[in-house]
Amino acid sequence: MPELPEVEVTRLGFADRIAGARIEAVRMGKPLRWALAVDPSALVGRTVLGVRRRGKYLLIDLDEGLLLLHLGMSGSLSFSRDPPVSGTHDHFDMVTSHGTLRLNDPRRFGAVVYAQDESAPLAVKLLGGLGVEPLGDGFELEAFHAGLKRRQAAIKQVLLAGDLVVGVGNIYASEALFMAGIRPTLAASRISRPRATRLHAAVREILARAVERGGSTLRDFSNIDGQSGYFQLEATVYGRAGEPCRVCGTAIRQIRQGQRSTFFCPICQKY
Numbered sequence: 001m002p003e004l005p006e007v008e009v010t011r012l013g014f015a016d017r018i019a020g021a022r023i024e025a026v027r028m029g030k031p032l033r034w035a036l037a038v039d040p041s042a043l044v045g046r047t048v049l050g051v052r053r054r055g056k057y058l059l060i061d062l063d064e065g066l067l068l069l070h071l072g073m074s075g076s077l078s079f080s081r082d083p084p085v086s087g088t089h090d091h092f093d094m095v096t097s098h099g100t101l102r103l104n105d106p107r108r109f110g111a112v113v114y115a116q117d118e119s120a121p122l123a124v125k126l127l128g129g130l131g132v133e134p135l136g137d138g139f140e141l142e143a144f145h146a147g148l149k150r151r152q153a154a155i156k157q158v159l160l161a162g163d164l165v166v167g168v169g170n171i172y173a174s175e176a177l178f179m180a181g182i183r184p185t186l187a188a189s190r191i192s193r194p195r196a197t198r199l200h201a202a203v204r205e206i207l208a209r210a211v212e213r214g215g216s217t218l219r220d221f222s223n224i225d226g227q228s229g230y231f232q233l234e235a236t237v238y239g240r241a242g243e244p245c246r247v248c249g250t251a252i253r254q255i256r257q258g259q260r261s262t263f264f265c266p267i268c269q270k271y
């Protein structure tokens with residue numbers, strides 16, 4: 001599943017190139033998770049102003065209205081001057097004067113949705129519940145620790161929930177907790193200030209590093225130029241059950257939390 005760093009890498013891959021482009025045609029394939037919510041032909045003639053990201057949504061600002069794009073479980077975008085003929089899994093093509101933006105999504109959990117502005121009910125429904133951006137100025141230690149204190153659930157689950165801070169997906173949650181030396185099963189409310197400080201820094205560092213390296217090598221993800229990154233190859237705990245901890249040599253453990261796999265070192269993350 002594309003996580004925040006992959007979505008940010010995707011954005012960086014085409015945002016500059018599509019800015020200022022005029023929309024010439026919009027073609028839809030099979031139904032995606034949500035409907036476009038506007039007649040595709042109504043978008044023709046509009047201009048793309050730029051591309052922002054909020055959580056795992058890409059916001060494509062037009063001179064009138066915006067498109068909210070989500071990659072779902074298996075979506076990937078490409079942007080090229082001369083794309084091949086649409087294939088079975090290409091479900092959204094936006095032809096512009098600068099090139100064609102194409103969503104390929106075999107499992108079709110992704111979506112492209114039109115909204116008049118960010119205060120439109122549909123946009124509020126999709127974006128309204130999102131926590132602060134981990135890489136932005138809004139991610140403050142004080143508020144983060146206060147939020148942790150109010151939550152009784154295991155810290156890994158609190159990170160994944162996305163209402164305190166967005167974009168800390170399954171891989172990055174395990175990695176950040178290892179970096180901070182915190183056991184993934186610990187109740188969030190029991191995390192002390194020094195440990196909250198370490199976790200806050202770890203979340204930022206892990207995600208920033210992943211963006212820098214071009215996202216992870218998740219099996220369904222390919223970035224805008226069809227190449228995948230290599231963050232996962234350097235994972236310290238994720239996917240390494242039974243292998244020696246890179247710090248202390250103890251075998252990495254794998255457990256299940258809320259149907260998802262969690263990896264941790266029982267020595268480096270004692271409690």
Ligand SMILES: [Zn+2]
Pocket residue numbers: 245246247248249250265266267268269
């Ligand atoms: Zn260890």
